[in-house]
Amino acid sequence: MKRQRPKSLVVFGNGINCENETAHANRLAGFEPELVHIDEFVDRPGLIHGYSFINFPGGFLDGDDLGSAKAQAVKWKYQKMADTGRRFLDELVKFVDEGKVIMGICNGFQLLVKTGLLPALGKTYGKQSATLTANDLGRFEDRWVYLKANRFSHCIFTNDMDKIYLPVRHGEGKCIVDSTETLSAMKKGGNIVLQYADAAGEVSMGYPDNPNGSTEAIAAMCDDTGRVFGLMPHPEAFVHRTQHPRWTREEVPTEGDGLKIFRNACKYISES
16 A cells, blocks of 8 residues: 655745755655645634645745834734634744644754744744844855754754765844853753765854854754754755756765655654
């Protein structure tokens, strides 16, 4: 009997522009992805519970009005839905409590951070303790970067991963936190998942290894469950060797580093 693929939701609309690549990566990893317009969330708040995995792709949500992903984050945190009186943030927290998984990529990461779903230390969902702000050089960065996976992290997306190579495309990717206490707790709790690194795989604060000046070279983080994950690099943009910038000149594996992140999510859901 053929095993049914887990269903994943890939958000699109209002400035998101990486939904097709993200859906393709989901499909390759073993999911059955469906594209859902972001406006449907408020109109149909229970919709998300029919899926196991939500993807918030990159782009320029709402034109980055008020700052990257800020407008939508405010809407989710404060607007109450007429039929339930609940916020959409409450639906997302319920989704996580059901044991399901969420990933935000680039602009999607900014959205999760500004909504307070990341890092959400102590499961304090809705309380913002970090942000992603303008790159140190004050310009858009479009380049490939090396990433070091934190072997002490409990993130389900990066199991058995060490050095990763992915592209970044952002103007507001510098991660900062609200206090030294928050940073210390993130280090101790394994919430820092990926850090910018040099070609040897050593964590680096120097430019261009760290393209934005992010605190502690943070490129990705997770919540305390390890199932809510956000990253600035684009895993959906490297799922096949032909997407590698030097694939015609170097020996590159058939599967790109980004695909492993999606496969880990599918494996976790299938085995749960």
